[in-house]
Amino acid sequence: MLDHVEVSRLLDILGNRNRRRIIELLRQKPCFVTEISNRLFLSPKAVIEHLNMMERESIISFFTDDRRRKYYFLQTEFDLIVTVKNTKGKQRIASLPSADLRLIESLSMLRRMARARESLLDTLENLERDIEATMNDIVRMTRRDGGQDIDLDIIITLSHQDFTLDELADILELDQLVVRNSLATLISRGIVTQDGQRYRIEGIYGTPQS
Known part of the structure; x- marks a missing residue:
C-alpha cells in the first residue's frame, strides 16, 4: 500500500489532464514521443517533460528499437479509486453561520465556475474530435502525395x-x-x-x- 507521501506524488501527477491522457494512451500500447505528440496534439517538448516526470516516479519506462527510438510504456499498472464515506456523528463539525454572506457568495461562485468548467470540457471534447479529423486528413494527404x-x-x-x-x-x-x-x-x-x-x-x- 502506498504511504501518504507516495499518494500525494501520484495525485500530483494525475492532477494534470495531459499526463492522464498520456497514461491512457500508453495503456493501449507502447508509443514514441512523436506518436504521443501526434495522437494527443501536444507539443513534443511538453510530451517529453511529462514523460520525464512520470519516468522519475517509476510510472513509465522505455525500450529502444533497432533505430534507437524510445518506446514508452506503463511500468506499473494501477487504478485510482476514491471512496467518500459518511462520517456524520463520528466527527464534530463546526456549525457555520446561516447568514454568512461571504460563504453564500463563494458557494454561488463555485457553482458558476463548475458549470463553466463543464462547458469548457464539452468544448474541448469537440475540439479534440476536430483535431483528430484534421490529423487524419493530413495523414491521408501526405500518403496520397507519396x-x-x-x-x-x-x-x-x-x-x-x-x-x-x-x-x-x-x-x-x-x-x-x-x-x-x-x-x-x-x-x-x-x-x-x-x-x-x-x-x-x-x-x-x-x-x-x-
Missing part, C-alpha cells in the same frame, strides 16, 4: 512550433542527415520554410506555447 513517414513526423512536429535541425533530430530520434534530406524535400514542395537556423511550416507565423 510522402514518407518521416515527412509526416516532421510536418506534424513543426505544426506545434518551430525547431532547428538539431532539435528535430533529437525529438524524432533520427540521424541529422536523414532529417536534413526530408526537410530539403519538404522545402522544395513549399510545405516547410527555413528562417535562420529554424524550420517552420510555410505560412505559419509565431510559435505556440507548449
Whole structure:
C-alpha cells in the first residue's frame, strides 16, 4: 500500500489532464514521443517533460528499437479509486453561520465556475474530435502525395512550433542527415520554410506555447 507521501506524488501527477491522457494512451500500447505528440496534439517538448516526470516516479519506462527510438510504456499498472464515506456523528463539525454572506457568495461562485468548467470540457471534447479529423486528413494527404513517414513526423512536429535541425533530430530520434534530406524535400514542395537556423511550416507565423 502506498504511504501518504507516495499518494500525494501520484495525485500530483494525475492532477494534470495531459499526463492522464498520456497514461491512457500508453495503456493501449507502447508509443514514441512523436506518436504521443501526434495522437494527443501536444507539443513534443511538453510530451517529453511529462514523460520525464512520470519516468522519475517509476510510472513509465522505455525500450529502444533497432533505430534507437524510445518506446514508452506503463511500468506499473494501477487504478485510482476514491471512496467518500459518511462520517456524520463520528466527527464534530463546526456549525457555520446561516447568514454568512461571504460563504453564500463563494458557494454561488463555485457553482458558476463548475458549470463553466463543464462547458469548457464539452468544448474541448469537440475540439479534440476536430483535431483528430484534421490529423487524419493530413495523414491521408501526405500518403496520397507519396510522402514518407518521416515527412509526416516532421510536418506534424513543426505544426506545434518551430525547431532547428538539431532539435528535430533529437525529438524524432533520427540521424541529422536523414532529417536534413526530408526537410530539403519538404522545402522544395513549399510545405516547410527555413528562417535562420529554424524550420517552420510555410505560412505559419509565431510559435505556440507548449
